Amino acid sequence: MRLDRLVRCAEELGQQPLPSFLEGVSAGFPSPAEAYQEERIDLNEVVIKHPSSTYFARASGHSMRGCGIYDGDLLVIDRSVEAKSGFVIVAAMNGELLCKVLDTDNRCLKAANPRYPDIPINEEMDFLIEGVVTHSLRCHTGT
Amino acid sequence: MIALVDCNTFYSSVEAIFRPDLRGKPIIVLSNNDSAIVARNREAKALGVPDLEPYFKIKSQLDRLGVVAFSSNYELYSDISHRVMEILGEYAPEVSIYSIDECFLMLDGCSYNFENYGHEIVDRLWRDVRMPVCVGFGQTKTLAKLANHIAKKSKKLDGVCSLENLKAWDAVFKKLPVSKVWGVGRRLTQRLNEMDIVSIYDLKNANTAKLQKRLNINLERTIEELNGNRCFDFESQPEAKQQIYSTRSFGEKIFTLEELEQAVSMHATLAMEKLRKQSGLARRLTAFISTSRFADQTYSNSGSVQFSVPHNDTGLAIQAAKAVVKRCFKPRYAYARAGVGLIDVVDENPLQLSVFEAPQSEKSKQLMAVLDQLNKHEQQVTYASSGIHQRWAMRRAMKSPSYTTRISDLPVIKC
Numbered sequence: 129m130r131l132d133r134l135v136r137c138a139e140e141l142g143q144q145p146l147p148s149f150l151e152g153v154s155a156g157f158p159s160p161a162e163a164y165q166e167e168r169i170d171l172n173e174v175v176i177k178h179p180s181s182t183y184f185a186r187a188s189g190h191s192m193r194g195c196g197i198y199d200g201d202l203l204v205i206d207r208s209v210e211a212k213s214g215f216v217i218v219a220a221m222n223g224e225l226l227c228k229v230l231d232t233d234n235r236c237l238k239a240a241n242p243r244y245p246d247i248p249i250n251e252e253m254d255f256l257i258e259g260v261v262t263h264s265l266r267c268h269t270g271t
Numbered sequence: 272m273i274a275l276v277d278c279n280t281f282y283s284s285v286e287a288i289f290r291p292d293l294r295g296k297p298i299i300v301l302s303n304n305d306s307a308i309v310a311r312n313r314e315a316k317a318l319g320v321p322d323l324e325p326y327f328k329i330k331s332q333l334d335r336l337g338v339v340a341f342s343s344n345y346e347l348y349s350d351i352s353h354r355v356m357e358i359l360g361e362y363a364p365e366v367s368i369y370s371i372d373e374c375f376l377m378l379d380g381c382s383y384n385f386e387n388y389g390h391e392i393v394d395r396l397w398r399d400v401r402m403p404v405c406v407g408f409g410q411t412k413t414l415a416k417l418a419n420h421i422a423k424k425s426k427k428l429d430g431v432c433s434l435e436n437l438k439a440w441d442a443v444f445k446k447l448p449v450s451k452v453w454g455v456g457r458r459l460t461q462r463l464n465e466m467d468i469v470s471i472y473d474l475k476n477a478n479t480a481k482l483q484k485r486l487n488i489n490l491e492r493t494i495e496e497l498n499g500n501r502c503f504d505f506e507s508q509p510e511a512k513q514q515i516y517s518t519r520s521f522g523e524k525i526f527t528l529e530e531l532e533q534a535v536s537m538h539a540t541l542a543m544e545k546l547r548k549q550s551g552l553a554r555r556l557t558a559f560i561s562t563s564r565f566a567d568q569t570y571s572n573s574g575s576v577q578f579s580v581p582h583n584d585t586g587l588a589i590q591a592a593k594a595v596v597k598r599c600f601k602p603r604y605a606y607a608r609a610g611v612g613l614i615d616v617v618d619e620n621p622l623q624l625s626v627f628e629a630p631q632s633e634k635s636k637q638l639m640a641v642l643d644q645l646n647k648h649e650q651q652v653t654y655a656s657s658g659i660h661q662r663w664a665m666r667r668a669m670k671s672p673s674y675t676t677r678i679s680d681l682p683v684i685k686c
Binding site for chain 2: 178179180181183184185186187188189190191192197199202203207208218220223224225226227228254256258
């Protein structure tokens with residue numbers, strides 16, 4: 129079954145139109161730029177590794193400044209990435225979505241701002257890791 | 272082996288994805304115009320919230336019980352459905368999407384431990400989408416569907432049920448009513464019961480030759496499928512619809528011809544979009560307007576237009592729908608509902624025209640292609656006859672944000 133699909137894909141690839149070049153055909157020396165034709169960079173490809181498990185969210189508050197996450201920044205959250213100690217994560221705690229640094233050694237959520245206390249994680253809490261913040265995006269022109 | 276993955280109370284589960292505070296709480300989702308309850312999660316069912324009940328009738332009761340109600344958020348539901356299906360595509364070489372929240376996986380030739388495989392799928396969809404699902408395995412689509420039902424009902428199974436060893440399930444089949452079998456509706460259940468076929472076990476072992484005389488061929492196929500013999504194709508595409516309808520109640524009563532024309536223009540636009548998506552052409556359009564059934568003065572009327580050329584041109588459909596409404600309209604009624612239907616739908620290719628029919632013009636086809644391209648992601652270009660202030664637009668007062676499709680609606684996370 130899988131082999132069939134591979135063969136089909138290969139056939140479809142073979143049928144795809146070749147990239148067309150804007151340069152006209154000339155008999156003289158070819159333009160050196162032609163060899164470097166590439167796709168424009170797509171930011172989605174850079175920040176989204178797993179599209180079906182990636183979500184965007186808006187940061188609200190100042191406790192993560194030490195990690196470079198400011199109020200109003202856009203967060204890229206991937207639910208499929210395994211949360212390790214030291215990662216910036218989003219957690220659901222007692223029904224609220226929080227962005228903090230995970231510290232498994234001390235079983236707590238740490239803020240990246242000394243003015244905010246650590247939040248210990250204990251058994252009675254309703255606690256679940258919702259995903260890992262893989263990137264954050266800030267607008268520097270104020271709009 | 273075939274698997275059926277079915278999301279648990281899909282609409283209400285979607286509403287809890289970005290609202291961890293609502294997980295484990297009773298949630299309901301309302302139909303268009305917030306009129307009836309169309310989805311209830313397990314917690315709401317446990318409280319005895321009835322299905323399809325008019326919402327306004329029991330609203331205060333629900334509020335007292337702490338039931339959280341949402342208007343339908345189709346933008347969000349379709350994105351989440353898309354994510355679920357995308358992930359399921361990784362689990363089988365071939366999948367067949369059955370509905371917004373159900374998908375068959377073709378697993379022939381795979382030598383997995385199916386129970387483990389099912390749990391893997393359940394865990395993955397919870398981790399990546401926060402969607403609770405059940406997975407049923409069976410040799411046929413009918414058995415996979417039944418397995419899924421058993422997985423949903425039995426707490427012991429933890430969301431996964433495999434009917435791989437069919438014989439071992441006779442005791443369970445004896446307890447389950449025939450109505451739980453795919454394709455056995457209320458009326459058929461009644462007729463089967465009259466013939467002493469009450470449980471799934473009864474149906475599975477029924478004498479097909481005897482039954483066939485009294486019932487239809489599909490039932491024979493269902494019986495075969497219950498015994499592990501495939502009769503239904505694993506078709507990847509659902510069959511094209513022979514009729515397409517777009518109808519809806521208005522957010523508030525309307526009285527003028529102009530507004531009714533706007534409403535049916537929008538429905539004609541939507542119906543034609545659907546038609547083009549399935550590469551169809553329509554020969555006939557119907558349109559209707561009506562007051563509420565409960566109004567003091569009730570009135571309802573409809574009409575239809577036969578097209579000289581089968582087509583999928585939105586402009587022509589709007590013209591036709593407006594002409595019908597103009598004919599039907601009577602002043603001084605409080606209109607509550609309008610709609611457009613495309614009937615006698617045919618496939619674009621191969622199209623068989625009668626001697627008197629000419630094909631749709633090339634110009635119109637090109638215009639429609641450009642229109643669909645522009646409106647691919649968002650309704651950007653519409654015919655002006657749909658109006659700009661849509662007083663009759665759907666009421667969705669309790670709609671959740673479109674968390675994943677609108678940048679202004681992103682979930683907010685406390686830092």
